[in-house]
Structure formats: structure tokens, C-alpha cells
Amino acid sequence: MSASKLAQSEYVTLVSGDGFEFVIPRSTACVSGTIRRMLEPSSRFSEAVTGRCVLENISGIVLEKVCEYFCYNEKNKNQTYVPDMDIPPELCLELLMAADYLDT
Amino acid sequence: MALRARQKIRAPRRGLTVTKTDDFETNWKDLSSSLKKIHTKDASNLSFEQLYRNSYNIVLMMRGEELYEQITLLEREWLEEEVQKRVTAAISPSLLLATHVDVQDQANERREAGERFLAVLKEAWEDHQLCMGMITDVLMYMDRVMSTDHRKPSIYVVVMALFRDHVLRSPIRPDTQTTVYDVLESTVLFMIQLERSGHIIDRALIRHCIYMLEGLYETITEEESSKLYLTVFEPAFLEASRKFYQAEGRRLLETGDAATFCKSATERLSEETERCIDTLSSLTEAKIKDVLDNELIKNNIAEVVKLEGTGARNMLDNDRIDNLRSVYVLSARVDSKKTPLTTAVQRRIVEMGKEINASAIAAAAPSSAGKKPEAGEKKPSEKEKPVNQQTVAAIKWVDDILGLKQKFDNIWQNAFHGDQVMQSAITSSFSEFINLSQGAADSRSSEYLSLFFDENLKKGIKGKTDSEVDTLLDNGITLLRYIKDKDMFEAYYKKHLSRRLLMKRSVSMDAERQMISKMKMEVGNQFTQRLEAMFKDMTISEDLTSSYKEHVRQSSDPDQKRVELDINVLTSTMWPMEIMSNVRSEDVQLSCIFPKEIESVKQSFEQFYLGKHNGRKLSWQASMGTADIRATFQRSNGKTQRHELNVSTYAMIILLLFNDIPAGESLTYTEIQAQTRIPDHDLIRNLQSLAVAPKTRVLKKDPMSKDVKPTDKFFFNHDFQSPFMKVRIGVVSGSANKVENQDQRKETEKKMSEERGASIEAAIVRIMKQRKTLIHSQLMNEVLTQLSARFVPDVNMIKKRIESLIDREYLERVEEDPPTYGYVA
Numbered sequence: 056m057s058a059s060k061l062a063q064s065e066y067v068t069l070v071s072g073d074g075f076e077f078v079i080p081r082s083t084a085c086v087s088g089t090i091r092r093m094l095e096p097s098s099r100f101s102e103a104v105t106g107r108c109v110l111e112n113i114s115g116i117v118l119e120k121v122c123e124y125f126c127y128n129e130k131n132k133n134q135t136y137v138p139d140m141d142i143p144p145e146l147c148l149e150l151l152m153a154a155d156y157l158d159t
Numbered sequence: 160m161a162l163r164a165r166q167k168i169r170a171p172r173r174g175l176t177v178t179k180t181d182d183f184e185t186n187w188k189d190l191s192s193s194l195k196k197i198h199t200k201d202a203s204n205l206s207f208e209q210l211y212r213n214s215y216n217i218v219l220m221m222r223g224e225e226l227y228e229q230i231t232l233l234e235r236e237w238l239e240e241e242v243q244k245r246v247t248a249a250i251s252p253s254l255l256l257a258t259h260v261d262v263q264d265q266a267n268e269r270r271e272a273g274e275r276f277l278a279v280l281k282e283a284w285e286d287h288q289l290c291m292g293m294i295t296d297v298l299m300y301m302d303r304v305m306s307t308d309h310r311k312p313s314i315y316v317v318v319m320a321l322f323r324d325h326v327l328r329s330p331i332r333p334d335t336q337t338t339v340y341d342v343l344e345s346t347v348l349f350m351i352q353l354e355r356s357g358h359i360i361d362r363a364l365i366r367h368c369i370y371m372l373e374g375l376y377e378t379i380t381e382e383e384s385s386k387l388y389l390t391v392f393e394p395a396f397l398e399a400s401r402k403f404y405q406a407e408g409r410r411l412l413e414t415g416d417a418a419t420f421c422k423s424a425t426e427r428l429s430e431e432t433e434r435c436i437d438t439l440s441s442l443t444e445a446k447i448k449d450v451l452d453n454e455l456i457k458n459n460i461a462e463v464v465k466l467e468g469t470g471a472r473n474m475l476d477n478d479r480i481d482n483l484r485s486v487y488v489l490s491a492r493v494d495s496k497k498t499p500l501t502t503a504v505q506r507r508i509v510e511m512g513k514e515i516n517a518s519a520i521a522a523a524a525p526s527s528a529g530k531k532p533e534a535g536e537k538k539p540s541e542k543e544k545p546v547n548q549q550t551v552a553a554i555k556w557v558d559d560i561l562g563l564k565q566k567f568d569n570i571w572q573n574a575f576h577g578d579q580v581m582q583s584a585i586t587s588s589f590s591e592f593i594n595l596s597q598g599a600a601d602s603r604s605s606e607y608l609s610l611f612f613d614e615n616l617k618k619g620i621k622g623k624t625d626s627e628v629d630t631l632l633d634n635g636i637t638l639l640r641y642i643k644d645k646d647m648f649e650a651y652y653k654k655h656l657s658r659r660l661l662m663k664r665s666v667s668m669d670a671e672r673q674m675i676s677k678m679k680m681e682v683g684n685q686f687t688q689r690l691e692a693m694f695k696d697m698t699i700s701e702d703l704t705s706s707y708k709e710h711v712r713q714s715s716d717p718d719q720k721r722v723e724l725d726i727n728v729l730t731s732t733m734w735p736m737e738i739m740s741n742v743r744s745e746d747v748q749l750s751c752i753f754p755k756e757i758e759s760v761k762q763s764f765e766q767f768y769l770g771k772h773n774g775r776k777l778s779w780q781a782s783m784g785t786a787d788i789r790a791t792f793q794r795s796n797g798k799t800q801r802h803e804l805n806v807s808t809y810a811m812i813i814l815l816l817f818n819d820i821p822a823g824e825s826l827t828y829t830e831i832q833a834q835t836r837i838p839d840h841d842l843i844r845n846l847q848s849l850a851v852a853p854k855t856r857v858l859k860k861d862p863m864s865k866d867v868k869p870t871d872k873f874f875f876n877h878d879f880q881s882p883f884m885k886v887r888i889g890v891v892s893g894s895a896n897k898v899e900n901q902d903q904r905k906e907t908e909k910k911m912s913e914e915r916g917a918s919i920e921a922a923i924v925r926i927m928k929q930r931k932t933l934i935h936s937q938l939m940n941e942v943l944t945q946l947s948a949r950f951v952p953d954v955n956m957i958k959k960r961i962e963s964l965i966d967r968e969y970l971e972r973v974e975e976d977p978p979t980y981g982y983v984a
Contacts, residue, residue: 092296093207097289100207109208131485158299 067094068107069122075115083125084108088158113154117149121157183222186213190226191233193297197290198237210297218301227305227314234318235292238325242283243339247331249279250342270353270360273346277364280343283326284371296981312379323375324385336533343368344392350762351434355403364440364582369439386966394445397450400431404454417463417474421485424455452493460490461499475507475570491578494696501581505588508567512592515559549612557611561634564589609651612674613658616665628670636677644950645682646918647911649689656690657734660697661727661783683948692733700727704767710767728768752836756813763849784808788815790857790918793877802879804857805887809837809845814857817875825861825872843867848888853879855888915950919960922946924969927982933960935978 067084085091093102102108110118124140131137141144142150153159190213193205217226251272295302295315305311320889327340347368350360372388384390407427409770411420428451435444442636464486490497567585575581612635642648659665675694679687704725753761765777786808792800806814812835816826826834832842846867850860859874860867926938933941939957946952960981964970973981 089211089299092299093211095296097292099203100205100210100293101203103209104203111208111212139879156300158303 057131064070064106066106069118070107070109071113071115071118072111073115073144075118077122079122079125080129081106083122083129083145084130086125087121090157110157113153117146119154120146121153122148127131183217183225185216189213191229194230194233194294195237197293198286200286207297211300214298215300216906218304218497222300223304224309226298226301227311230314231317231321232295235321235325238287238321239329242287242322243326243329244759246276246280246283246326246339247329249276250331250339251275252468254979266353266968270358273349274361274364276342276346277361277368279369280339281364281371284322284374287318287322287326288374291315294318304341315344316376316379318383319375320379325555327375327387340391344395347392348396351396351438352399352403354434354438355430355737365438365744370976373440388440389442393440393446394437396443397446400447400450401454404451405458408455408459412459412462417486418482420459420463421482424451424631425450425485427455434698448492448631456489457493459494461829464490464499464503472503472507475504475567478566478570480570480574484576487575487578487581497578497580501584504567505584505591506582508563508585508588509592511563512560512589515556516592518555518559536667541625550614553607553610554614556607557635557638560589560593560638564634564637574824586641586886590643593638593641594643604638604642605644605648605967606651608635608642608646609655611635612652613655615668616659616670616674618666628667629673632670632674632677639678639681644687645948646915646950647907649686649949650907650911652912653690653693653734660693662785686949689733692730696729696733697727700729703728707764707767711763726764752812752834754812756815757812786811790814790879792879801884802881803885805885806849807845807888809835809841810849810888812837813842813845813849817858823874825874826869828873831873846871846873852888855886857888912956915952916960918946918949918954919957920964923957923960923964924982927970927980930982932973932979932981935980938980 057112065081067081067090069079069084069090071077081094085094090108093100093108094106096103113121120142127140166413190210193210194214196205216224217223289492292315295313298314302313302315306313311317327343328338331337331339331342347365350365354360354362369388369392372392373386375387376382377385377387377390385906404427407423411423414420428448431447431451432444433439435447473479474486486500487497490500510728564713567589571581571585615631615635639645639648656671659671665671672694675687675690707724707726752758761779768777769775784807786806788804788806788811790802790804792802794800804814813831816831816834820826828842828846831837831846832839835842838843846858846860847865848855850856850858850873851865851867857879859876861872861874920940922942923938926941926945927933938961939954942957943952961970965972965980968983970980971983973979
């Protein structure tokens with residue numbers, strides 16, 4: 056009952072491996088294929104029920120950047136001239152791995 | 160960017176992920192137990208992320224392939240152990256009975272069992288689909304790597320194929336060949352069969368099973384065309400339907416009612432459409448309709464149309480528009496030409512047309528016998544004459560045909576949706592029977608039609624509104640369209656028109672003009688040229704008359720008793736002269752002697768006219784004229800009575816003779832003829848109308864008999880009685896337009912063929928002048944096309960004309976093989 060309510064809630068919580076929590080709009084999070092499937096209401100996985108995704112192998116600092124990207128993507132979708140996103144070089148590799156993992 | 164590039168890129172920190180994840184076995188154990196939980200619908204405690212991370216880790220360990228195999232194995236076991244058993248358990252023995260069970264309670268039992276089975280199968284399928292969806296999601300990372308690196312199909316496809324092989328295609332019992340799919344197919348077909356015979360079935364359930372078949376493919380590549388539905392089920396369904404509709408067609412034909420057949424066929428069509436939408440797949444709609452078209456309609460429609468008593472003929476006769484429409488719609492489905500229907504309609508039209516033709520002949524035949532007062536003409540002078548039945552028959556013929564045409568137009572419009580093919584079929588049938596030669600004589604349609612116009616323009620349109628007149632004329636024109644020998648029609652029309660114009664019998668000149676312009680639109684300029692010239696002559700003559708009157712008033716002739724003259728000067732080439740002068744007496748006819756009063760007027764007009772137009776010759780056609788004379792009758796009791804007599808010119812001449820003789824004296828026929836030189840034929844007719852016709856007996860004849868003999872004596876009848884001041888004395892059988900007798904017809908035909916000969920020659924010369932040389936067959940073709948608008952030329956006639964042109968050295972033979980002609984300038 057409460058699950059269905061949560062499933063429809065507009066925001067989801069992403070939790071990093073080291074415990075940081077990010078609350079972002081559901082549609083934004085669904086840029087990631089993995090998260091989208093995770094939240095698929097018909098599958099009834101615990102993530103879909105609670106609206107809380109614990110991403111064990113992503114650190115808070117990377118997840119922050121990922122969330123930033125989600126918002127950036129949401130904001131700029133369907134536009135042609137898009138400003139570059141600022142990516143700190145030291146995070147590059149980890150971001151790439153996260154992207155691979157999240158199917159973004 | 161350059162600055163940044165120099166910064167050091169550190170290796171990813173793995174500290175967080177290294178715990179307890181290195182081992183394939185641990186990961187797999189976690190994963191497989193979770194997958195089982197998914198199967199048992201116990202997924203809400205599972206974390207997607209965890210499972211996902213498990214498969215992710217395994218793939219990262221480069222053991223993705225192993226995982227793939229394991230999963231496949233796991234699923235196969237699951238399907239074989241659990242799902243297949245559950246499904247086969249739901250198959251009750253009644254489902255395995257022979258498919259053609261017709262006994263009602265068995266059917267019911269079977270149906271219930273079938274529904275149970277379908278429900279289980281549907282549930283199994285839906286579960287499988289859902290679980291596989293979840294599992295595929297979890298294994299997405301593996302899928303991605305496997306399909307890109309190892310070119311393996313997605314795990315989803317693989318497990319679907321597993322379902323196909325290990326559930327649907329598994330035998331229901333180890334010892335039989337029958338598979339679950341076979342049972343499914345026969346069950347679904349059985350349900351459809353039930354529905355076709357009027358039962359209500361659970362459409363949604365079947366629809367779901369069909370979804371399953373649509374979701375499964377023969378091959379791993381999943382092409383659209385390899386859907387199980389298309390490869391296995393649909394052919395079976397179509398085959399079953401084919402058999403069903405063959406039987407259905409036979410059954411419906413046996414009931415022997417065309418209307419029922421069409422109704423059921425139409426219903427079946429919409430039923431099948433609905434079935435495709437609600438129960439099966441819309442992909443099948445076109446195919447099942449093909450089956451219906453072929454089995455139910457195409458094979459039977461000809462029979463249906465021909466059905467005795469209820470077929471197309473009956474529908475046409477009784478104006479069963481609705482039934483005809485359904486026949487038409489069905490026919491149109493299978494055959495764009497609708498051959499059976501078209502032939503039936505055509506045959507019926509020709510039959511009905513022949514009936515009309517026959518009844519026209521029958522009505523025309525006893526022309527002397529019948530005396531039908533109600534059909535009699537209204538003119539007092541003509542009342543006593545027997546109705547000219549032939550004329551009435553002719554007009555009835557046209558009316559009947561128009562009625563028929565109306566009927567079929569209505570059918571065409573309402574039942575055949577204004578179909579082009581049908582229209583041309585109807586048109587050709589009409590023209591077929593209208594041009595059908597009747598017995599020995601050529602078709603009389605042209606004459607009849609012209610008479611119809613004549614009748615209507617003379618009295619028919621009196622008191623009708625413009626639009627009514629318009630439709631009336633249009634109807635006539637429609638018939639004209641069907642007549643092939645338009646020149647024949649033109650000849651008759653000209654003749655009838657000239658009578659109307661000269662005797663001022665036309666009710667409305669507007670209508671006449673309208674008629675001409677309609678004909679012009681329909682048949683072309685050339686056709687109406689001469690008719691228009693006739694009108695022009697009439698107008699010019701009117702002007703001429705008035706200017707002549709003016710001339711007379713101005714000229715100082717003080718003669719008070721001058722005869723007033725209305726004159727029509729006609730161009731002899733445009734008018735059918737044969738109706739005015741008696742063509743049969745070929746010898747030179749002396750013009751009749753006019754009385755002196757008239758003669759002076761005649762000369763004065765000739766002077767006037769020739770003074771205006773040089774080099775013209777006027778010939779007087781007394782036979783076409785009329786005169787108003789005032790006659791004084793001295794009654795024996797001393798009173799005098801005056802009447803105004805409207806008579807023909809000849810009658811006027813005859814009557815004037817009696818002015819010059821003393822009262823009581825008589826003139827013999829020969830004397831009258833000698834003094835007037837009126838041609839025998841006309842003289843007899845005029846004397847008959849003056850002395851024999853009971854109401855207009857201005858002359859007395861001795862002896863009183865019907866025939867006029869040369870020795871007969873004529874007296875002026877002073878006891879002439881008439882209730883009217885003005886008396887119109889028509890000429891016996893001369894002034895009215897009516898059907899020709901045999902001689903006249905021969906005459907007309909002879910003239911017609913002469914005229915055609917001339918037209919053919921003209922056409923040949925025209926063509927040859929242009930082409931210089933031409934092969935015989937080509938020349939024939941061109942002549943035929945050029946003339947077809949006016950009449951259908953006889954091939955032999957064309958050949959004769961070519962011969963005669965060669966004889967007269969207009970053409971020459973250039974070559975013998977192929978026969979070729981050249982134009983001689």
C-alpha cells in the first residue's frame with residue numbers, strides 16, 4: 056500500500072557506498088538504465104518498493120557527480136547547443152566505471 | 160584543457176567493492192537462490208542492486224559466459240520441473256478426444272476443460288514473461304557484454320525459446336506425440352467453431368493465448384515472420400475456416416434464398432473482422448477475408464445471382480434495393496467486374512426491353528380496330544377519328560423505356576453505389592435492346608423517340624413548370640444517347656419539327672430551342688445544324704412577313720379586301736421537302752392554280768421578295784399552308800349564319816370555287832381538279848375532310864359515301880351547323896405526326912441509305928485527301944470511327960462506296976496485297 060505510494064512518488068533516494076544520500080527526481084534518475092530497471096514498479100524489487108537505491112560500489116563523491124550529470128542531462132535534453140559539463144580529471148576513470156555500471 | 164590534461168589521473172578506488180565479491184561460486188549461489196525467489200514471486204525482499212552487482216561482478220571476473228550457461232540451465236530445469244508439469248496437469252482427457260465432437264454435453268464439457276487449460280497456460284506464460292523480464296533486467300550487464308562481445312542472443316530470447324521448446328512443444332505425456340501446442344491449437348479452433356455456431360466464448364482468454372503465440376518465435380533472431388502465430392497457428396486457423404465456409408456456402412445455397420445468403424455472408428464478414436480484432440490477431444484479418452471471399456462468395460455468387468425465384472432477377476423485378484446492394488457489395492469484394500451480377504442485370508434489362516418492344520408492336524398492330532375514347536385526342540376536329548394507335552404505342556414505348564431506365568437508375572444509384580462498371584453495363588444493355596431490330600423492319604426506336612418529343616412539344620408540356628419540361632426533355636435525350644442510328648432520328652425529328660413549326664403546333668418555342676440545345680450538347684454541332692437552320696428560317700420569315708405587311712400598307716394599293724398573308728420562306732436544303740411536295744409522283748407537277756384574289760397577293764409578295772433578294776426562286780407549297788376564311792351560310796329559313804373556318808390552303812382554294820358558282824349548283828370532282836390542279840392525293844384528302852368528316856361538313860357530297868370518286872358531285876352546305884364561331888377543319892390524315900406506314904418507312908429508309916451513302920463517300924474522301932494512301936482495313940476503321948457518332952455504317956455499303964469512288968476516279972488501287980488505295984487529286 057505504502058509501497059505503491061512510494062513507487063509513484065516523484066523523488067527517489069540514491070545512497071552511495073559510503074552512506075551519502077542524494078534525493079533527486081525520479082525522471083532524472085531514470086536516465087540511468089540500471090536505476091530505471093531497479094525502480095520498475097512491476098518488478099517488485101525492494102528498490103521499487105522503497106524508492107531507495109543503495110549503490111554499494113559507487114562512492115559519494117562520484118555519485119554526486121553522477122547526480123549532477125543526471126540533472127544536467129535532464130535540463131539539456133532535446134537541445135542542440137549544450138554547454139560542456141565540468142568533469143574533474145581525477146574523477147574521470149571512476150565516473151566511466153560508474154557510467155558503465157549504471158548503463159548511462 | 161591543455162592545463163587540465165597535465166593533471167594526474169588516479170586509478171579508481173576499489174576499496175569499497177573488494178569485500179567478499181571475488182568468488183564466482185558465492186556470487187552465483189546468491190544469484191541463483193534469488194532467481195528462484197523471483198520465480199516463486201517472492202522478490203520484494205530482494206535488492207535489485209545486489210543482484211545486479213552480483214552479475215556485474217561475475218562478468219567483471221570474465222566469467223560471463225559461465226553465468227549465461229548456468230542461467231539457461233536453471234531456467235530449463237525450472238520450466239521442465241515446474242511449469243510443464245503444471246500445464247500438462249491441466250489437460251483433461253476430454254480435450255484429447257477427436258476434434259469433431261458434436262454432441263452437446265460433450266461439447267460443453269470439452270469447452271470447460273478447454274477454458275481451464277487455456278487459463279493455466281495463460282497464467283504460466285504470463286508468469287514466465289514477468290519473471291524473465293525481471294531476470295533479464297537483473298542480468299542486463301551480462302546481456303550487454305554477452306551480446307556485444309560474444310554475439311549471443313539476449314538471455315530473454317533464449318529463455319523464451321526455452322519456454323517454446325520445453326513447455327509448448329513438450330509431449331503432454333511421455334508416451335505420446337501430442338504436444339501441449341497441439342492441444343492448444345485444437346482447443347482454440349474448437350472455441351472459434353463454437354462461436355461461429357452462435358455460442359459465447361471467453362474471447363479475452365483466447366486473445367491472451369494468441370498473444371503468447373505472437374510473443375514466441377521460431378528462430379532465435381526473432382523475425383516478424385517467424386512468429387509462432389504466423390507459422391503454425393494461422394495456417395491451421397485458415398484451413399479450418401476454409402472448410403467451415405465451404406460447408407457454410409453449400410448450406411446457405413441449399414436454403415435457396417439469395418437474400419438470406421447475402422445477409423449471412425455479410426454477417427460472417429463482419430463477424431470475422433470482429434474475431435480478428437477481439438480474439439485473434441489483426442494480422443489475420445485480410446487473410447481470413449480472403450478465405451471468405453474465395454470460399455463463401457466467389458464460389459457461390461454466380462449461383463446466388465441465378466437462384467430461381469429469389470435471385471437477382473427477382474430482386475430487380477421487385478426493386479429489392481437492400482438485397483441488391485448486399486449482392487453488389489459481396490460481388491465487388493471478389494471481382495471488380497462483378498461478372499455474374501452484371502450479366503444478370505443485363506439479361507434482365509434486355510428481357511424487359513424486349514417485352515416493351517413486343518408490347519409496342521402488339522399495340523401498334525390493330526391500328527384500325529381500336530376506338531378508345533379516353534385516349535382520343537382533344538381536338539374537336541379529330542375526335543371522331545380512330546385514335547392513331549401506332550402513335551400512342553410509340554409514345555407508350557418511350558414512356559415504358561423511360562420508366563425502365565428510371566428504375567435501373569434508381570437501383571444503380573442506391574444499390575450499386577453508382578458503380579462505373581455497372582453503369583456501362585446498364586447503358587450497353589439499354590442500347591442493345593433499343594437498337595434491336597424488330598422483325599423485318601429496322602428498329603423503329605428513332606421514329607418512336609421523335610414522336611415522343613413531337614407529342615410532348617405539341618401538348619405534353621402544357622401547364623408544366625420549366626423544370627418539369629427540362630427533366631422530360633432530358634429523359635428523352637437519355638434515350639437518344641442509346642440510339643445508334645442518330646441520322647435516322649435526325650431525319651424523323653426534322654420531319655416532325657417542320658410540321659410543328661409550319662402548322663404552329665408547338666406549345667412553346669422556348670422548349671423547342673431548349674430541346675435543340677440539349678441535342679447539340681449530346682450529339683454535337685453537326686447534328687443540329689439543319690434543325691437550327693429551320694429555326695432561323697422561321698425567324699427570318701416572321702420579319703419578312705411583317706416587313707411585307709409594312710410594304711403593303713405603304714404601297715398605295717387601296718384594295719380594302721386584301722388578303723392578309725403570313726409567309727414562311729424556307730431554305731429547301733434544310734427542310735425535309737418530301738413532306739411538302741408529293742415525291743411519289745415523279746412527273747412534273749404543275750403548281751396548283753390559285754384563285755385570283757390569292758394569286759394577286761402571291762405575285763405581289765414574289766415581287767417584294769425578289770426585289771429584296773436577287774437570284775432566288777420561290778416555289779409555293781400550298782400543301783403546307785392554312786387559311787382563315789369567313790363563310791356565310793344562308794339557312795333555308797332565310798337566316799344567315801357566319802363561321803370562321805380555319806382550313807388548309809387547298810381546302811380554301813376549293814371553297815373559293817363555290818363563290819363563283821350560283822347557289823345550289825354543284826361541281827364534280829373532275830371539274831374541281833381541272834380548275835385547281837391540286838394533286839389527286841391532296842385533293843381527295845381535302846374533299847374528304849370537307850364533305851365526309853361528320854362535324855366539319857361544309858360541303859355536301861353526292862352520293863354520300865366515304866370514298867371520293869371522280870364522278871362525285873359537291874354542293875355548298877348551307878345547313879352547316881357548329882356550336883363554335885371558329886371552326887377548325889383538319890385535313891384527314893395529313894397534318895398529325897404519327898407512325899409511318901410500311902410504304903412511308905421504305906421511303907424513309909431508302910432516303911436514309913442514300914444519305915448515308917453520301918456521308919460515307921464524304922468521309923472516305925476526307926480521310927483519303929489527308930492520308931493520300933491507306934490500307935483497306937485502316938480506311939475501314941477510320942470511316943467507322945468518323946461516322947459512329949451518327950450511325951453504324953454497313954461494311955458492305957462502305958465497300959460499295961469505295962468501289963464507286965474508284966470508278967469515278969477519286970481513288971485508285973495502289974497495291975493488291977495488302978489492298979491499298981491512293982487519293983487521286
